Amino acid sequence: MEKNVKVKRKLKTRHISMIAIGGAIGTGLFMSSGLAISQAGPGGALLAYVLIGAMVYFLMTGVGEMATYLPVSGSFATYGNRFVDPAFGFAVGWNYWLNGIITIAVDISTAALVMRYWFPHTSLLLWGLLFFALIFTLNAFSVKFYGESEFWFALIKVITIILFLIIGVLTIFGILGGEFIGTKNFTTGNAPFNGGFLAFLGIFLIAGFSFQGSESVGIMAGESATPEKSIPKAIKQVFWRILLFYILTILVIGLIIPYTSPALMGGSDITTSPFTLAFERAGLAFVASIMNAIILTSILSSGSSVLFAASRMLFSMGHDGAAGKIFQRTNRFGIPFVALIICFVATFAVYSLSFVSPNAYLWLVNASGLTGFIAWAGIAISHYRFRRAYVKQNKDLSLLKYKAPWFPIGSIIALALCLLVIIGQNYQSVLNFKWDEVLISYAALPIFIILYLSFKFKNKTHIIPLKDVDLTQNTDYQSEK
Numbered sequence: 210m211e212k213n214v215k216v217k218r219k220l221k222t223r224h225i226s227m228i229a230i231g232g233a234i235g236t237g238l239f240m241s242s243g244l245a246i247s248q249a250g251p252g253g254a255l256l257a258y259v260l261i262g263a264m265v266y267f268l269m270t271g272v273g274e275m276a277t278y279l280p281v282s283g284s285f286a287t288y289g290n291r292f293v294d295p296a297f298g299f300a301v302g303w304n305y306w307l308n309g310i311i312t313i314a315v316d317i318s319t320a321a322l323v324m325r326y327w328f329p330h331t332s333l334l335l336w337g338l339l340f341f342a343l344i345f346t347l348n349a350f351s352v353k354f355y356g357e358s359e360f361w362f363a364l365i366k367v368i369t370i371i372l373f374l375i376i377g378v379l380t381i382f383g384i385l386g387g388e389f390i391g392t393k394n395f396t397t398g399n400a401p402f403n404g405g406f407l408a409f410l411g412i413f414l415i416a417g418f419s420f421q422g423s424e425s426v427g428i429m430a431g432e433s434a435t436p437e438k439s440i441p442k443a444i445k446q447v448f449w450r451i452l453l454f455y456i457l458t459i460l461v462i463g464l465i466i467p468y469t470s471p472a473l474m475g476g477s478d479i480t481t482s483p484f485t486l487a488f489e490r491a492g493l494a495f496v497a498s499i500m501n502a503i504i505l506t507s508i509l510s511s512g513s514s515v516l517f518a519a520s521r522m523l524f525s526m527g528h529d530g531a532a533g534k535i536f537q538r539t540n541r542f543g544i545p546f547v548a549l550i551i552c553f554v555a556t557f558a559v560y561s562l563s564f565v566s567p568n569a570y571l572w573l574v575n576a577s578g579l580t581g582f583i584a585w586a587g588i589a590i591s592h593y594r595f596r597r598a599y600v601k602q603n604k605d606l607s608l609l610k611y612k613a614p615w616f617p618i619g620s621i622i623a624l625a626l627c628l629l630v631i632i633g634q635n636y637q638s639v640l641n642f643k644w645d646e647v648l649i650s651y652a653a654l655p656i657f658i659i660l661y662l663s664f665k666f667k668n669k670t671h672i673i674p675l676k677d678v679d680l681t682q683n684t685d686y687q688s689e690k
Contacts, residue, residue, distance in 0.1 A: 234363070234366045234367075234370070234422075234451070234454065234507065234511065237415075237418045237419025237420065237421065238370075238419050238454070238455060238458060239482045239483075239484055239504045239507055239508065240319050240482050240483075240504075240508075241415050241418055241419060242254070242415075242419060242458065242459060242462060242483055243462070243466075243472075243473035243482070243483035243486075244412075244415055244473065245257065245258075245412040245415045245416060245419075245459070246459065246462060246463050246466070246468050246473055246483070247468055247470075247473040248403070248404060248408055248411060248412050248415075249402065249403055249404055249408045249409050249411070249412045250399060250400045250401050250402050250403030250404070250463075250468045251394065251395050251400055251401050251459070251460075251462075251463025251464070251468055252395065252400065252401025252402045252463075253401070253402045253403060253404070253408065253409045253412065254412060254416075254459050254463065255401075255456065255459050255460060255463065256409070257409060257412050257413055257415075257416040258416045258419070258455050258456055258459050259452075259456060260413075260416075260626070261413060261416040261417050261419075261420055261626075262420065262448075262451070262452040262455060262456065263622075264585075264622065264623045264626045264627070265420045265423050265424075265448065265451075265585075266448045266452075266619075267589075267613075267615060267619035267620065267622060267623040268423075268424060268585050268588050268589060268623050269423055269424065269426065269444050269448055270444060270613035270614060270615070270619060271588060271589060271591075271592030271593075271613050271616075271619070271620055271623070272284075272424055272426060272444070272588055272592070273426070273440050273441055273443075273444040273611045273613065274592065274595070274596070274609060274611050274612060274613040275288050275292075275591065275592055275595055276426070276436060276440050277436055277437050277440050277441060277609070277610040277611040278595075278609060278610065278682065279291075279682055280436035280437075280440070281525060282428065282521040282524055282525055282545075284428060284525070285301055285302065285305050285424075285428070285522070285584065285587060285588060285591070286298045286299070286301055286302025286305070286522060286525050286526050286529060286531060287525055287529060288588075288591040288592075288595065289301040289302070289587055289590075289591050290302075290529050290531075291673075291678065291679050292591050292594040292595045292598060292673070292678055293590060293591055293594050293672065293673065294665070294670055294671065294672045294673060295664070295668065295670045296661050296662075296664040296665035296668070296670045297587070297590070297591075297661060297672075298529065298531065299526075299529075299531045299660060299661070299664040300587075300657050300658075300660040300661035300664065301584065301587035301591075302522055302525065302526045302529070302531050302532075303526070303531070303660050304580055304583050304584055304587070304653065304656070304657050304660070305518075305519075305522050305580075305584045305587075306519050306522045306523055306526070306552075307580050307653070307656070308421070308577060308580035308581050308583075308584055308653075309515045309516070309518055309519030309522065309552070310519060310552065310555045310556050310559055311559055311576050311577040311580060312421065312422075312512075312515045312577045312581075313344070313512045313515050313516055313519070313552075313556045313559075313560075314556050314559040314560040314562075314563070315577055316508050316509070316511055316512030316515070317337050317340050317341060317344075317512060317556070317560050318333075318337070318560060318563045319508050320336065320337075320340050320505055320508045320509055320512070321333040321334075321336040321337045321340065323482070323501060323504060323505045323508065324336045324505070326485070326498075326501045327498075327501075333563075333564075334564065337560055340509055340512075341553065341556070341557060341560075343509060343513075344509060344512050344513040344516055345516070345549070345553050347359075347513045348513060348516050348517055348520065348544070348549055349540075349542075349544060349546070349549065350542050350544070351542040351543065351544070352542070352543060352544070354542075355513075355517060358513075359510060359513065359514060359517075362506060362507070362509075362510035362513075363510065365503060365506060365507070365510075366503075366507045366510070367450070367454075369500070369503045369507070370454045370458060373458070373461070373484055373487070373488075373500070374457055374458065374461055376488070376491065376493070376496070377461035377462075377464075377465060377487060377491075378461065379491075380465055380487070380490070380491040381461070381464050381465060385491055385492070385493075387490075387491060387492060390464060390465060391464075392464065394463060394464055394465065394466065394467045394468070395463065395464065397467045397468065397469060398467075398468070398469050400467075400468055401463075403468055410629075410630075410633050411633075411634070413626075413629075413630045413634070414578040414579065414582070414630055414634045415578065417578050417581055417582055417585075417630060418577055418578040418581060419455065420451065420455070421577070421578075421581040422511060422514060422515065422518075423448070423451060424584070424585065424588060425514060425515075425517075425518045426440060426443050426444060428517075428518040428521050428522065437610040437611075440611065441610070441611040444611075461487070462483045462484075462487060465487045465490055465491070466483060466486055466487060466490065470486075472486050473486070482500075482501070482504050484500050484504060485497045485500050485501050485504070488500050516549070516552055516553075516556070519552045520544075520545055520548040520549040520552050521545065521548075523536050523545070523548035523551060523552060524536055524537065524539075524545035524548045527545075527548065531664075535547050536548045536551070576649065576650075576652065576653060578634070579631060579634060579650065579651065579653045579654065580653040582627045582630050582631050582634075583627075583631060583653060583654070583657050585623065585627050586624055586627035586628060586631065588623075589620045589621075589623040589624040589627065590620075590624060592613065592616075592620050593616075593617060593620040593621070593624070594675070594678065595678075596613070596616055596617070596620075597617075597675055598675040598676075598678035598680060599680060601675040601676055601678075602675075602676060602678070602680060604680065631654065634650060634651075638650060
């Protein structure tokens with residue numbers, strides 16, 4: 210195999226664990242969590258994050274089982290291609306790539322808005338260009354360089370959240386000198402549950418957007434020096450840490466800031482984070498400024514992590530025949546450089562939409578959330594088919610290096626929740642016949658269907674019988690060790 214089609218495995222176990230945490234802690238937690246509390250109340254937001262967190266757990270265990278069995282870069286497209294139907298793998302791969310492109314654009318848009326906290330009259334485009342250059346640079350050199358930088362960025366996020374939780378609890382009990390807040394904000398207005406079941410269902414998309422990136426551990430399997438050790442360890446650690454951070458963070462924000470506050474991204478002001486607002490309410494304005502800086506680095510780190518995953522997905526599809534062979538090319542550092550450049554250009558094009566309409570930011574968040582849930586549904590289906598094929602072909606389950614618990618219940622629950630959110634994610638626009646909003650919100654769904662059917666009809670593919678599923682553990686583009 211030619212050298213230019215290989216990606217060198219350099220990510221260590223500590224890189225995998227921390228990057229998977231950092232990739233899922235970014236815009237969703239630091240910015241969009243306020244919108245969830247605003248729309249469904251603190252109780253509704255808390256419950257939504259608990260349920261989505263449980264769903265993500267089932268998905269991650271499925272990813273872990275497949276990734277330790279077949280560790281390849283851009284794994285989700287390969288798994289769909291092998292375990293379900295080549296047309297399914299094609300559609301899943303391009304959908305995940307689109308999800309990454311939109312998510313990066315959201316992160317860049319958010320980072321530019323965060324800069325308005327200090328420089329209210331500066332150009333968002335200027336900041337956007339600067340941040341694009343930064344995350345591209347972080348991805349353009351060796352995987353080891355990327356892994357090391359993301360490790361420290363992710364560590365900053367973790368430390369920040371822990372400090373926020375400590376200060377938040379002190380604020381709630383009035384220990385920092387302010388008044389005792391207690392559970393007052395959980396009973397303000399219609400709290401803890403605002404808007405009823407439909408509002409609760411509506412914020413599932415926001416909660417899902419917050420957790421997106423957790424599945425990147427599967428993408429990184431192909432970059433890991435020891436996937437059979439690092440992936441199971443990362444899955445066991447990452448889920449509990451993310452769930453712990455998210456649930457406690459939502460709880461603290463909901464206790465400190467009433468859901469009726471227009472500053473929780475429920476109003477027109479989206480230039481500050483609920484984290485920053487919480488510090489300001491605690492009378493720690495100087496800490497708020499520092500917090501905003503940390504939020505900025507966290508968002509950019511998340512964007513860099515997604516760019517990493519999107520470029521690997523394009524690299525993988527280049528090998529599977531779902532994209533041009535040119536995307537197989539790597540530079541001297543082992544980076545799929547052509548795929549990286551295309552991702553960069555496509556992301557900037559999507560980012561430019563934020564200057565077309567004042568509602569573009571929320572449109573992008575919705576689009577990213579939906580493509581993310583479609584990708585998750587694809588993971589659940591692929592894992593279900595993988596395990597059934599494994600048993601059908603009389604292979605010994607004890608030989609799996611990591612076996613997902615709760616199968617098949619976990620995969621079925623995860624798929625059912627994904628489909629529920631995909632169908633009902635913007636019910637309000639459907640009921641009110643706001644077809645422009647419906648088009649924006651659901652655009653990813655017909656795109657996925659078109660991708661699937663067009664590939665199927667063109668290549669005459671079919672759903673692979675379980676007995677014929679390819680369970681060999683090698684590929685023609687297995688990464689270098």
